[in-house]
Amino acid sequence: MRVLIVEPVAESGDWHYASLMGGALAECGIDVSLATLFPKTPVSALCPVPIYPIGPLPDELRWSRFVSLKRAAYHVRKMWGLRRLIIMLRPDIVHLQKPLGAADFVYLRYIRRLAPRLVYTVHSPLPSRLGPVSLARLRRMDLILVHDAATQRQLIEAGIPASKVRRILHGNYIHLCHPRDLPPADARRSLGLHPEARVILFFGSIEWRKGLDRLIEAFAMVSQDFDDVYLAISGYPNEDFATYRAHIERLGIRDRVVVNLQWVPCSEMQRYFHAATMVVLPYRRISQSGVLQLAYAYERPLVVTDSGGIAEAVLEDGTGLVARDSQPAGIAAAIRELLSDPERAALMGRRGRMLAETKYAWSRIASDVVSFYHSICNSDTAVHA
Incomplete structure (x- = not known):
């Protein structure tokens, strides 16, 4: 099984998490690659995995008075880098650690044509009321991983099928x-x-x-x-x-x-x-x-x-x-x-x-995630584009 973990923001905490999760999945025998913005800060993971760029960190760009135009161009460049990487690696699963953008449900429709399954980990607290854009993103996913009972309950109450929302522990640092x-x-x-x-x-x-x-x-x-x-x-x-x-x-x-x-x-x-x-x-x-x-x-x-x-x-x-x-x-x-x-x-x-x-060992958590991966890959109920 080939998995591409995408950390599209490269914030330090989420990058640490993605790196450690990727290393633990590799230890479980999964063919894992990481995609993020460059330059990135190296993380001493459990098992080294290949890391690919999808674009530069935004700090490298010089924003001018044409901020909106430059931001849009930067975002397109980042999404093009992700598309190129998915075509090159042909993963069975694309596992997103953050939203790709404000209207990323549009991109997800296209990504689904390139990768059979989509997984999303909810790291940040959700708004008390999920808007149509957030729901559109979440409904594109085959599997949503959360770290707390309240978020799991909120997603189910918002209409996301309970079978798609799985709770995992946050691994140790x-x-x-x-x-x-x-x-x-x-x-x-x-x-x-x-x-x-x-x-x-x-x-x-x-x-x-x-x-x-x-x-x-x-x-x-x-x-x-x-x-x-x-x-x-x-x-x-x-x-x-x-x-x-x-x-x-x-x-x-x-x-x-x-x-x-x-x-x-x-x-x-x-x-x-x-x-x-x-x-x-x-x-x-x-x-x-x-x-x-x-x-x-x-x-x-x-x-x-x-x-x-x-x-x-x-x-x-x-x-x-x-x-x-x-x-x-x-x-x-x-x-x-x-x-x-x-x-x-x-x-x-x-x-x-x-x-x-013990409880928060990455090996235990990765084992659970692998079982969830297999369940969606073996399922005939994938979300259709």
């Missing part, structure tokens, strides 16, 4: 967490903190749905009770960070907050996770989170809000606390609870690492 040789005290020093400081970590892209504003307010409450606790924020902002900076200033906690707004390569992640006492995911909307798997790999307990698959995982796994509500006071209470019981917090962290190596 252990392979990304190298090196791991930096002692916690040295990690804190590298952030300009006292070696005995306790650090609350927010890691990952910064946007409204990630709820950083809630965490900043919650931390201001916690900082009044613990004078050795600091907040570390590390992530690339997808919106203006000035609002968050002003919030930090207004709450009078500037001296207790460390901010890094640059993308962190895998080789540097240990500075933040080894410095951390806990990782907090104060998200408003989420399906599942790669940051949760990073926390597991680095043996750090979590505080999360009751949102999507992160709450499901933490409750089921016993790897942290779910805030009693999603407001700052509820998040602050959960943080205080973990700070007040370091032995319990350490046990949760160790349990996360153990589950990353």
Whole structure:
């Protein structure tokens, strides 16, 4: 069986996921290739797989006042690259990790003529009400993979046949967490903190749905009770960070907050996770989170809000606390609870690492995906163009 995994956006988290999934499928005997934008950041996967370009990263392009025209031309170039690749490789399955574009159901109709089966993994939270374009995309698929029960339920309620919607676990990120040789005290020093400081970590892209504003307010409450606790924020902002900076200033906690707004390569992640006492995911909307798997790999307990698959995982796994509500006071209470019981917090962290190596092993997840692949390839009920 030949499978082409397409990551058409090349965002770091989804690219990591696609690479690790591809390597695990190759270990299962699947003939896997990856397609993405170039240049790409190499990922140490379980098993090396060939990687093909479908176009350049958009940062390489110089947008002028003719932005719309250039964006359209760039998009056409990317879709032409994907078409050429499908014709060359002739995969049995094209497995999309992201939408191809706003109106990609049009492209999918054409791609179906080149590839017998289409699979789509839902990584981002869906809008509360699926519009006609989203539904048109989803109905083109032979198989939809999701990472949480809420998304699975939403798709079925929207009219997608239950037999087409399969839930899988989000695989571990252990392979990304190298090196791991930096002692916690040295990690804190590298952030300009006292070696005995306790650090609350927010890691990952910064946007409204990630709820950083809630965490900043919650931390201001916690900082009044613990004078050795600091907040570390590390992530690339997808919106203006000035609002968050002003919030930090207004709450009078500037001296207790460390901010890094640059993308962190895998080789540097240990500075933040080894410095951390806990990782907090104060998200408003989420399906599942790669940051949760990073926390597991680095043996750090979590505080999360009751949102999507992160709450499901933490409750089921016993790897942290779910805030009693999603407001700052509820998040602050959960943080205080973990700070007040370091032995319990350490046990949760160790349990996360153990589950990353077992429950969330890519070999188990890939085995499930392979069985789903076979089910649609052997089915006579493929979606017709």
